[in-house]
Amino acid sequence: MPxxxxxxxLAEQFDDPVQQYQAASLGMWAFLVTEVMFxxxxxxGYAYYRAAYSAVFGAASNHLDVLLGTVNTAVLLTSSLTMAxxxxxxxxxxxxxxxxFLILTMILGLCFLSIKFTEYAQKYAExxxxxxxxxxxxxxxxxxxxxxxxxxxxxxxxAIHMVIGEALLAVLLIQTRWNHFSAAYYTxxxxxxxxxxxxxxxxxxxxPLLYLVSRHTAG
Amino acid sequence: xxHHAPASRVTYVIxxxxxxxxxxxxxxxxxxxxxxxxxxxxxxxAVMKATLVALFFMHLRESLRLxxxxxxxxxxxxxxxxxxxxxxxxxxxxxxxPGS
Numbered sequence: 001m002p003x004x005x006x007x008x009x010l011a012e013q014f015d016d017p018v019q020q021y022q023a024a025s026l027g028m029w030a031f032l033v034t035e036v037m038f039x040x041x042x043x044x045g046y047a048y049y050r051a052a053y054s055a056v057f058g059a060a061s062n063h064l065d066v067l068l069g070t071v072n073t074a075v076l077l078t079s080s081l082t083m084a085x086x087x088x089x090x091x092x093x094x095x096x097x098x099x100x101f102l103i104l105t106m107i108l109g110l111c112f113l114s115i116k117f118t119e120y121a122q123k124y125a126e127x128x129x130x131x132x133x134x135x136x137x138x139x140x141x142x143x144x145x146x147x148x149x150x151x152x153x154x155x156x157x158x159a160i161h162m163v164i165g166e167a168l169l170a171v172l173l174i175q176t177r178w179n180h181f182s183a184a185y186y187t188x189x190x191x192x193x194x195x196x197x198x199x200x201x202x203x204x205x206x207x208p209l210l211y212l213v214s215r216h217t218a219g
Numbered sequence: 220x221x222h223h224a225p226a227s228r229v230t231y232v233i234x235x236x237x238x239x240x241x242x243x244x245x246x247x248x249x250x251x252x253x254x255x256x257x258x259x260x261x262x263x264x265a266v267m268k269a270t271l272v273a274l275f276f277m278h279l280r281e282s283l284r285l286x287x288x289x290x291x292x293x294x295x296x297x298x299x300x301x302x303x304x305x306x307x308x309x310x311x312x313x314x315x316x317p318g319s
Contacts, residue, residue: 022283029286033293040297044304051308070246074239081235084276088228197276201269207242208261212249216257 058214079108093183
């Protein structure tokens with residue numbers, strides 16, 4: 001019985017399951033706002049140096065693989081769709097559909113990380129990792145090195161968030177298997193969904209800013 | 220239904236198709252030389268995509284007003300961070316440095 005399941009999960013400080021859900025949801029949004037500020041620092045630094053060294057950053061940006069970047073954007077957007085459908089399945093109490101959509105989301109997340117790893121391997125082979133082995137052949141390599149520092153810091157932090165998301169999805173999958181969720185209680189699925197979509201939004205900004213902005217100058 | 224009325228699956232698929240179309244548009248536009256408008260359009264499309272994800276996939280549309288306040292305040296602080304920092308860079312040469 002859904003009411004029994006919901007009240008069993010009700011902590012004593014809340015009046016009812018709806019209030020408990022709203023508190024959890026608001027708490028997650030508060031966390032995501034701190035994440036906006038966390039990534040915001042890097043976005044600000046990037047915007048600053050992009051404005052200061054626009055020509056060098058533009059030339060360095062054209063060393064990124066725009067095809068892999070576009071494919072990865074599509075992969076991540078698709079994983080957001082499957083995550084939204086996973087939350088929908090949980091709301092409907094459809095355990096089998098929830099399991100399938102969680103697994104699909106995990107697979108798409110792993111596809112994203114694999115493509116990202118491929119790109120990192122290419123950059124390593126081309127000598128574009130900042131440090132002693134930096135072999136950039138364009139003008140002003142010390143400024144280009146700064147671009148690649150931003151690129152690896154921002155996409156790397158994003159990738160770590162993806163790995164954490166994968167772990168959270170794995171936990172949800174186990175909890176689904178143990179019948180933790182019902183149409184009356186699926187807050188963890190909803191909360192992890194918020195996190196997953198947020199990580200998608202970060203990539204929505206990283207992709208054009210890192211890969212696209214100076215593409216028209218590539219000639 | 221306990222939390223909020225579930226959106227229909229059709230809505231999610233429509234939003235997804237729009238997101239993919241905007242991704243194709245932003246990549247295509249990037250190869251045209253529009254001068255300063257390349258950056259402006261890229262950021263505008265990214266904002267549109269992020270808004271679609273937040274409103275529909277993250278259910279912000281049906282969220283508490285308090286959640287709206289929380290997200291708006293976050294964006295205001297982000298704007299202060301970026302606008303003041305970049306404004307400093309862009310206007311630094313306007314008044315020379317005394318003594319140099």
